[in-house]
Amino acid sequence: MTGSSVVLQAAGVLKSFPGVRALDHVSVAVAEGEVHALVGGNGAGKSTLVKVFSGVYQPDGGEVRHLGEPVRFAGPLQALRAGISTIYQKGNLAPQMSVARNIFLGREPRGRLGLIDFTRMHADAEEILAGYGVRADVRRPVAALPAGTQQLVALARAVSAGAKVVIMDEPTSSMEPGEVETLFRVIDGLRDGGRSVIYVSHRLEELYRVCDRVTVLRDGRVVHTGPMSGLDRFRLVSLMLGMPFNPPSGPAQAGGPADEPADLPILEATGLSRRHVLADISIALRPGEVVGLGGLLGAGRSETARAIAGVEPLDAGQVTVAGAPLGKWSIRSAIRAGIGLVPENRRTEGIIPSLSVRDNIALAALPRLSRAGIVSDARVDRIVATFMRRLRIKAVSPGQRAGELSGGNQQKVLLARWLAMNPKVLLLDEPSHGVDVPSRAEMRSLIDELAVDGLAVLLISSDVGELVENCDRVVVLRDGTVARELTGHDVTEDNIMSAIAAPALGPAET
Template sequence: MSGGIVLQAVGVLKAFSGVRALDHVTLTLRGGEVHALVGGNGAGKSTLVKVLSGVYRADGGELRYLGEPVSFGSPAEARRAGIATVHQEAGLVPTMSVARNLFLGREPRGRFGLIDFARMHAEAERVLSGYGVRVDVRRPLGALGAGTRQMIALARAASADARLVVMDEPASSLEPAELEMLFAAVARLREEGRAVLYVSHRLEELYRTCDRVTVLRDGRVVHTGPLAGLDRVRLVSLMLGRPYRPRPAGAGQDAGTGPGGESGSDAPADPPILEAKGLTRKHVLSGVSLALRGGEVLGLGGLIGAGRSETARAIAGAMRVDAGQVTVAGTPVRRWSIKGAIRAGVGLVPENRVTEGVVPTLSVRDNIALAALPRLSRAGIVSDERVDRIVATFMRRLGIKATSPRQRVGELSGGNQQKVLLARWLAMNPRILLLDEPTRGVDVAARAQMRELIDELAVDGLAVLLISSDLGELVENCDRVVVLHDGAITGELIGPEVTEERIMAAMAAAAPPDPVGA
């Protein structure tokens, strides 16, 4: 049941270096209501949370808290007003006891101003038992599991008499039993009349816990309304900014494969050059299996947090898995690592080209030659002539625009930086290329060039795995698309089945089926 308005954001603006992260955002949070905040990468969720919690000041618009205009200058000021933000373990001190963490900064005091430990321990046990947490409150927090630590963070926020509790991805590291504890705690906050802003990418959580939803896209509010009755595919379409066309009644399965079923089209008959079988990592991947053939472009779709980048990193040896195996050209790869992946002919162009890809302070020449230097040297001496020849070849082939090969990469446009990173891997003569959001942050012309290049690579016989949040890019470029949801495969689409509607339907799957075999 909804109560009075606790906090309103009215026309809030926030920009960084002239780029608007929040563009006239309006949000109303009521007591006794759990309000979901969703959106894709770069939608503005984190920025809005930081404005509400005092980390940032808005550049424009107004915040009204309990009916009065406010402007929080710091998180501490927001906390004193009654706004508690629960990040994943942020602000917790692992070496301190559970009780000290719970009452940090507001410990009960006795005579002479000393901490009354007996009272603090008793009160900590009382507060935590109300949230289903029963632990020795004298133990160091770091000795407890991630789920228990998360519940303690939530209990600390609630016990501080917060009128608004902001929960930022609270369930990403929780076990099923701990999830039930979280849901019960959220229900309790609702019953107590508090306002809850629940930020998550997991649709199951949202539909289980939330009353209303606000969808952000590119810093703007594109939808606000009740969550009940809002079709999941419709919610996904709002997040992605793609048209939504409801299925006619009785039209059959939304996705290319039914739960646990096979696709309606025949897969390519050529033996796969790459197979990933049962890739599993706790809270990240759950039995992901896929195959990739030479000359094929395989798309990997899914919402933020679905496990797309993690799948690519596991295949490229950049992330360890708890179970599963990677096979290249029929040979199982043991002791998989980045070096082993490169030797096997696997190259990964990561999503974040600045922090994980190019070296901005180095030249175009040095960036392209970086990975290939061992092959270009004899007796430890690098042949400048061979390096120059290879760099010139790929600058010409990819159309990299620079004043010269000696220009610093950091001075190039985003599209040209992406091409430099791609050239580095192509100089290694890979057999398998994993492209994670290769057109993100580049202009329209660079996007078109990148798409043409992907086609050329496939024609040349490379096996390409393409990760993209752009449904149109997946539809236009890919022979097949595997869709992930919460770390598991929910659909595999082939040929004419690869449509935006079917991809969105698989993204919105309520309960992931058993992993679909490659």
């Protein structure tokens, strides 16, 4: 790639937010007529870099160069006028406007008196969409279209507006297989026409199908840039996860498997399916067993846990606890059955920062602690003191605000809340994420203690080492399906990464 061919470049870009350095001297160069993959795990910095390129964020240091010249876009509109268009995963269309207006927004064809020529605009919109295999009433609001078709409308707008660089953030997440193939044909056409694409995706099949080069981000830093061809899948996964590169010499051999627990499953989730998200996922947990859920970001790990906990809707599937199927699918029915979920984002979905440690712990157990609608403060205090001591929660007092605690102690407060409910099954989503090393060690010890006490634990983690250290079995997900289940001595870092990197048998369809 020669310097003259570079269209868009980040040169030593820095970007920080309170307490977090999101981009740390990131340098990426995108060439003319190139499809450049941008990959990495959760918190790697992909979304931040995309927003820097598109003018949503201003870099704190370094610079963005467009056609070799330093630029500082004041916002997305300025970036768009420079020929850089971004299509976000959640869409960036005006939902109540018509399909045609969305395609031609800001550049509507006009007649002699300066009024919008709707007849021409509708005809042109229909012709443009026909090239994408989309047949739709362009007069209707774009919100009436399926999510995958909306993505194609957003792409049609960017391409028809003459964008020289198109940034696509997880574009296929809501697309049907036919729409995905249409997207790939459009990307091939953009490359052939000398336009550039930055392609953000966690799906390995797509990366190897459409991308020429790849940049891997981890913890806000570039850890690799180079051609996709010649980059082994196992090597790519190891770069994304930050694991040593020890490629398997052949098919993984079964070691001496650990003895299977004699107990019958306390939880059985069978055939969990949700369109574009999960496809026929089945998992069983036994009392005293820690089962890991591995895979790349977007593989369906959190969605599986949230479905089991009644948070996410399902198209099909069944969850059974202690032999009794859950009735109406809801958070309440899951809690009543003894299922507790500690979510990944504890600040927005778990901890209530303004409440005290005491109130956060007692929150879920209050109905159980009440008599005739009256809650005994003494009973609450005893339970809170018990779990603060057992989990070694470091706080000035039970009355301290939970938002003032460290990340590790906030995680423990959430655990204490659910343990106070005496659950049968505990779903832990990235329990070590954002906590310091001592707290991670304490978390490992606590998970072991919970299993010894007979609790069934489903542990979701992006850290392969954490899965190996903690889990009796590991179920590896890929693109919303079960790729492989590992047991006993087969639970190794190399086997988990091999399962993640293996070519998919086909797209997840439900």
